[in-house]
Amino acid sequence: MLREGNEPNDMRISRPMKSFLGILVQAGLAILTALALGIIALHRGEQINAMWLLLAACCVYFLGYRFYSKFIAAKVLALDAQRATPAERLDNGRDFVPTNKWVVFGHHFAAIAGPGPLVGPVLAAQFGYLPGTIWILLGAIFGGCVQDFLILLFSVRRDGKSLTEMAREEIGKLGGFVAYVAIIGIIVILLAVCALIVVNALKASPWGVFTIAMTVPIAFLMGFYVRSLRPGKVLEGSALGFVLVLLAIWVGQWVSRSAVVSPWFTWSAPALAIVIIVYGFAASALPVWLLLAPRDYLSTFVKLGTIGMLALGITALRPTLHMPPLTRFVDGSGPVFAGKIFPFAFVTIACGAISGFHSLISSGTTPKMIRREPETRMVGYGAMIAESMVAVMAMIAACVLQPGTYFAINSPAGIVGKAPEAAAATISNWGFPVSAQGMHALAQSVGEQTLYNRTGGAPAFAVGMAHIFSSSLGGQTLMAIWYHFAIMFEALFILTVLDAGTRVGRFMIQDALAHVWKPLGRTSWYPSILATSALMVAAWGCFLWQGVKDPLGGINSLWPLFGIANQLLATVALCVATTIVIKMGKRRFTAVTLVPLLWLVAVTFTASWHKIYDPNPRIGFLAHTRQLGSSAAPSLEVARMILNDRLDAVVTALLMFLVALILAESVLLWVRVLSGRRPAAVKEVPFVMTRFAAEEQT
């Protein structure tokens, strides 16, 4: 970057000229944004190129970052470059380390980027590309980015405190308790959903199962490499692991064709569910270095590489979107999941627009690495923009498929029928032509026996991604390899969330149980490890089993439940942020957090209400219970499904009740502070001058 005043004379541009050029460029960008948004919103009857989506996204993100985040940084937060951060004051070379801003940005992005922004948009594509895309863009700019940015900065000003601690200090004890319970609830539902996505992607797929099974010995090998052969050389170990995984994908092709070996790896959904439950328990109870850490490194390596490749592939191929902007399923009768655009499109997109889970990262490791306050803008707001861009790419990957193919892959057997001909006829009758022969040929080209009823979003995303990759590199001959690369990527990615999440949940349960009996809180005491691991695995395992066994439920029930839980956590985070903004005396700017908070309250409470009480059995848990009770002959299976529905209804109601409590407590506090009955004092650490500013000037 050129320092002001150092430019050679011929390069110097006068200040008024610079600002005029700046205004010209920004006006041009605004016009381009309007044009791109206009084209994706108003084009009817013709297919559009995916580049319009990318262009609209880039322009919206640029304008949002350039103007809105700058406004928040200057007016609402008054970021102070002179104020020392906890990374500087508490530098201990372990968790508190002042770190280069680009490194923190990448680290934060790697932590917040999970399977949510890949799967959510694929599921929401059943409404067409328009509703999902608009919510991804606007939700991120005005909601998700704002939440991540503010929580990060507030945590930095409180020595890196967690969201729960900030909720307890700034709102009250109830706030802290609700945040704690909401976090456990969301982790349980998230893990069940993640496991179900993996089951649906791998069932009856010997190639996929073989590849994923091979990642376990590969992880052991990586562990041995970085512990014993080349201590600490994790990047080398991960690169070696990546090559071995690619080799496993290649060998998997042979496995799937072998009459002898193939049956060993051809598993039903219930069998896979049991294996995943056992795996979750083992990963939580085993020493972390043995399996968890190497898999985590391998997964991160694959994740960053694949997201980069997808971005390059879309830019190089510039594919056409075959999905219309709006489909007939905006009326709520969609086969992928039931429910109208409002509120379900907004709940389904989840992490691509706003995610409560991000507030845990923003108040976790990241604030302990920030070296100067102004960098929170780039890290908090900027990394969420990158995450939102991943969601846009997932939407493109889903919408480049022919709509008939998309619905054939994503519709459950309970809606379209089990037989290929029946499914193709049902989907064609909806106005999305697809043939049983075409689907068979597609399944053959990706090395699968069938692609029908592969719900969960992951297989549809993998087919879309394979289509983009194979069109850019390798053609149809590499389609199967790319498809299984995508499946491996998603499954590996999701299983890492599953094993790490189970372990985090185990620690949280141990912390809570320590209040009851101290030895239960000891993380190295094996009876406690086994008991709490079993408790955590049982919690998500029962939801998973329900998803696997229920032909009409599964992802249809669980994904909206996950979306609701995730956004309820975002509601808690925005309550904390709004409370702090009001206490800071910035009441004029309360709308910055209050508007997304009110929107989320409207979305999540409406969605929760529908999921519990809607008369449509495909939406409402209680209506489904009544339908099961009246139509089917009483059996153990029906009784279990009724129990599951009631459990879902209770969990949803409990989450809604807890968040209503924290909302009520927050509103009461706001009224007291605004009316002067309570002092507007925030719990920030006192100002200390940074030494970095002085060092930079010398």
Next chain:
Amino acid sequence: MKNEETTANQGTAGSLGGTRYEPASREGVAGNACSHAVACWPRVAAVVASLLREIFDESAYCRFLERNRISSSTAAYAAFREENDRLKAQRPKCC
């Protein structure tokens, strides 16, 4: 005493101004846009390398060696993992 590997690793970080922050020097930046862009590449590469080393805990291992004034070995890495594992396993993985 640090061994050669550790020193080399810190050298990569050092060229960036460190994964750990050090005031960046802006001297020697080329005077025109073209040579400026070319001059940026080593710095971009250093940032990417540092980013990867931070994500994959190699920087954390270097800091551990530096803090404890020991050289890299199987025993040192085992001690580092023991110290870091609980911390790492408690980090939530995002959805």
